Amino acid sequence: MTTPLFSFFTNRSRRVVETVTPGRTLADVVLPPQTRRTLEHALAQVRNHELIFGRWGLGERHIAGRGLAFNFAGAPGTGKTICAEAIAHELGLKLLVVDYAQAESMWFGETPKNIVAAFRAAAEQSAVLFFDEADAIATRRSAGTILPHDRESNLTINVLLRELEAFNGIVIFATNLAANFDPAFERRIRTHVLFEMPGVEERVRIWELQIHPKKTPLRADVDFRRLAERYQMSGGDIKNAVIKAAAAAAAESGPDLGKQIGQEHFERAAQDVLSAKSVMQQSLFEGGFAASDSVSQWQSVAARWRTAVVVALGLAGTALIAALAAVALTLLR
Ligand SMILES: Nc1ncnc2c1ncn2[C@@H]1O[C@H](COP(=O)(O)OP(=O)(O)OP(=O)(O)O)[C@@H](O)[C@H]1O
Ligand SMILES: [Mg+2]
Incomplete structure (x- = not known):
């Protein structure tokens, strides 16, 4: 349960x-x-x-x-x-x-x-x-x-x-x-x-693992070792590149039966994935500063509020003491 x-x-x-x-x-x-x-x-x-x-x-x-x-x-x-x-x-x-x-x-x-x-x-x-x-x-x-x-x-x-x-x-x-x-x-x-990030040998095997051994139609020029040597990518990047390459090959004109994924589809997809990643890293880096800026802004606003509350409480306390003193003086007379 x-x-x-x-x-x-x-x-x-x-x-x-x-x-x-x-x-x-x-x-x-x-x-x-x-x-x-x-x-x-x-x-x-x-x-x-x-x-x-x-x-x-x-x-x-x-x-x-x-x-x-x-x-x-x-x-x-x-x-x-x-x-x-x-x-x-x-x-x-x-x-x-x-x-x-x-x-x-x-x-x-x-x-x-x-x-x-x-x-x-x-x-x-x-x-x-x-x-x-x-x-x-x-x-x-x-x-x-x-x-x-x-x-x-x-x-x-x-x-x-x-x-x-x-x-x-x-x-x-x-x-x-x-x-x-x-x-x-x-x-x-x-x-x-x-x-750790995969080395060349691991990347070759990851490229191979990302396609279906029987069903994925590959052109004869596909060379996973070359891709592994050329592009330093994580397994996740390779997965994304394979899907991108397949999408590009599938979008080409002609009957589905004749469509195949070729080396140039994989090459272009790998380059796209890597350049998208470097753009992301750049904006994350800039975003990191923005985030820490907003935290420090929030902290300084919070600090200002704290000071205002302390001052207000101080003033209220002083006013109360003055009022009590006035009441006491009136009673004493
Ligand atoms: N070492 C690997 N061997 C085989 N495939 C891998 C490997 N690493 C990643 N992949 C492929 O990439 C995909 C994404 O990997 P996974 O989600 O496990 O990464 P992660 O380390 O959890 O990433 P994140 O930190 O972004 O969560 C997997 O589904 C798999 O297809
Ligand atoms: Mg994960």
């Missing part, structure tokens, strides 16, 4: 919390050797979990901290989400995905309560709990809270730490920025898996 509060949110906004039956497996993921090794180490911990905490009795000795928490850190499109799915598949479990970035904005004022509900639902369904886009969770709690949002974030992290301590299952966090980790949060993460 699912928690009523939780079903309410899953029904209302499917994209914030979603239970996924994993379709993709580790065979669908191509990883640089170091990333693959750390991931396998993480999987071994999961597989030995029952042995250590069940048969060897450590679960009875250590009631708290029996769960397994992993952090998948890496640049966008390096395969963090598909790996979470593949791990759940490997373990024969469902994946309960919480889109954390979305959740924080949609659940404003309710985030801690819903975090608790997500852990409960994962326990009930024996699902792997996956916090996607979890950068906001990972960041340090602010010491001097000023904004209501900070206060809510701090409370959310405290609740999350408490839930993590009590949870007996598997939790995976995906983050793009792992540098600013909250130390208490970091202590509870068993393994950090760094998702």
Whole structure:
């Protein structure tokens, strides 16, 4: 049975919390050797979990901290989400995905309560709990809270730490920025898996994996190695380029039967994806300044308001004292 509060949110906004039956497996993921090794180490911990905490009795000795928490850190499109799915598949479990970035904005004022509900639902369904886009969770709690949002974030992290301590299952966090980790949060993460950008060999295999081996019509000139050597892209970029190339080939005139994706479609698509990405990064960079500007503007407005309130209270106090003195003088006469 699912928690009523939780079903309410899953029904209302499917994209914030979603239970996924994993379709993709580790065979669908191509990883640089170091990333693959750390991931396998993480999987071994999961597989030995029952042995250590069940048969060897450590679960009875250590009631708290029996769960397994992993952090998948890496640049966008390096395969963090598909790996979470593949791990759940490997373990024969469902994946309960919480889109954390979305959740924080949609659940404003309710985030801690819903975090608790997500852990409960994962326990009930024996699902792997996956916090996607979890950068906001990972960041340090602010010491001097000023904004209501900070206060809510701090409370959310405290609740999350408490839930993590009590949870007996598997939790995976995906983050793009792992540098600013909250130390208490970091202590509870068993393994950090760094998702590196794919090298040439991995890119060749990812290009090949993105097309259907039998159904996708490729022209004879297609050379994935050449594409892999020429364009330094993430797996996500390659996926986007393949779809773009297919769209361009399909839009050409003539009967569908004769349509094929050629090397020039892939080349152009790869260039488009990379240039769109550099435009995005530029505007994000500029947007970053804008965002921090607006935060400091908001902070200075808040500071001015605070000063005004203190002055007003001071004046009101002085007026009250003067009035009381006047009343006392009148009575004394
Ligand atoms: N290592 C990889 N091996 C195979 N395919 C990959 C790999 N990385 C990415 N892809 C392809 O790109 C798509 C997007 O990858 P995914 O969503 O897992 O990236 P991500 O690291 O979670 O990105 P983000 O940080 O933006 O959420 C996948 O569905 C898959 O098709
Ligand atoms: Mg992702």
